[in-house]
Amino acid sequence: MFVENQIEVCALGQHIAMSAHKARRVIDQIRGRSYEETLMILELMPYRACYPILKLVYSAGANASYSMGSNEANLIISKAEVNEGTTVKKLKPRARGRSYPIKRPTCHITIEVRDLSIPKYEPRDFLKYEPRDYLTLTLQMRRILI
Template structure:
């Protein structure tokens, strides 16, 4: 049974990197920082982060932007990372010879990374903007906090 391909009607462009030689957990640590950000801001963040996972993700974001400008004719300045997901790939297994004829298993994890870009100008008529999740929620500030002073009027230190 073949899977049906979804036709791209919503101005989305993606790049998929498969069998990247790192664990999915380490790649997710970087992906969570760039999800929802603009293309230019993402490139700056990935260049300055000190993790090994940044370079393959940088190449994927750059490739997705090249797909957007070449295939769809989008402007790179108006691109936003709408989806970024990391899935576990196959695990390469090797045996390392040890003393007395024994062997230890070496497991080398891989992951699949998918970066989806959207064009902000494509959605301006519908007032749809992809924002970082922290910008969606506005935190309430509590102004009616009560402070308990332990040295005045009771508390733990009054007891003998």
Template sequence: MIKNENREAKVLAQNICMSVFKARRVIDQIRGRSYEEALMILELMPYRASYPILKLVYSAAANASHNMGLNEVDLFISKAEVNRGTIMKKLKPRARGRSYLIKKTTCHIKIFLKEKYKV
């Protein structure tokens, strides 16, 4: 049986209510690391952005083991991206009948897991 070495599990979360820069700060720490090491890093990080990313890494590993039959111990984060999403705009009432615009930024997060090559 020939195994396809280019299989990778991916997960995508859209419109997460956080800044792109805050999410990238967390993603940069786990890119290229093994699955178990990334879980340890994300659980100990003090940032609010680490919890949604932790859920995404869990989901990507579950996709890899259930859909593709890959072993979770051999997985590593091959690619991780954070892109800008839509900006939700609200108006805040101010003095003298004026209003100020409040911009709530969102982001899209993609995580790809691959199996390590065994030599």
């Protein structure tokens, strides 16, 4: 089931039981790298955050090969972000009938994968527009390239 004109595919992991700060430490290392290089880096890093991120990168690669029919050698991690999720709040019983609050943070991780073999824009897109002046031409070109 190939989708036309799709160049990016994402994988989303929600409610991962980990601080967003700890997951960002790993995500910053893989952003912008190739798919195969990312897998090697994640398998060798000694952090607990690597395992759920590795599963998401595998999932994004599988999504890309299924929906776009792309080869995994042509994939790069175009966007990787970590957002804070809900915080599970519990009370831990302490001495003399007291209790201390415990916060268990969660995070949401998004990995977007882009295929380099598919061009980001087609040259004929520039021919659709008839700009009146130079300013509108640059604005329209900027809109297409972004």
